[in-house]
Amino acid sequence: MKPGDTGIVRVMRAFGYSRQGLASAWRSEAAFRQECWLALVLVPVALIWNPGLVPTLLLIASLLLVLIVELLNSAIEAVVDRIGHEHHELAGRAKDIGSAAVLVTLALAALVWLGVFLGQ
Numbered sequence: 001m002k003p004g005d006t007g008i009v010r011v012m013r014a015f016g017y018s019r020q021g022l023a024s025a026w027r028s029e030a031a032f033r034q035e036c037w038l039a040l041v042l043v044p045v046a047l048i049w050n051p052g053l054v055p056t057l058l059l060i061a062s063l064l065l066v067l068i069v070e071l072l073n074s075a076i077e078a079v080v081d082r083i084g085h086e087h088h089e090l091a092g093r094a095k096d097i098g099s100a101a102v103l104v105t106l107a108l109a110a111l112v113w114l115g116v117f118l119g120q
Contacts, residue, residue, distance in 0.1 A: 039063040055116045062109035069105040073098035
């Protein structure tokens with residue numbers, strides 16, 4: 001963004017950059033596409049099931065959190081790959097930790113769904 005952008009112009013440009021980021025993740029990240037499809041299936045399930053306002057919001061929020069963490073993981077991977085493709089311990093560690101964050105978030109989402117299901 002240009003340093004001089006303010007107000008609605010800044011918001012519109014930021015929205016455009018965010019849209020570009022989502023489109024890039026969709027095109028280049030298979031895991032992001034799979035998690036989007038999972039969310040597209042499970043969000044309607046949560047809305048139809050309707051276990052109550054707060055449980056429904058928790059179900060949907062857990063899915064959105066998976067997408068958010070996947071986007072951050074993809075950003076980390078892109079930066080590490082930009083720096084170089086040769087093996088480096090810290091680069092591998094950064095990628096592994098980002099991947100672990102996605103795994104933990106998926107486990108959290110599964111626990112939330114299981115908890116709401118068993119609580120009914």
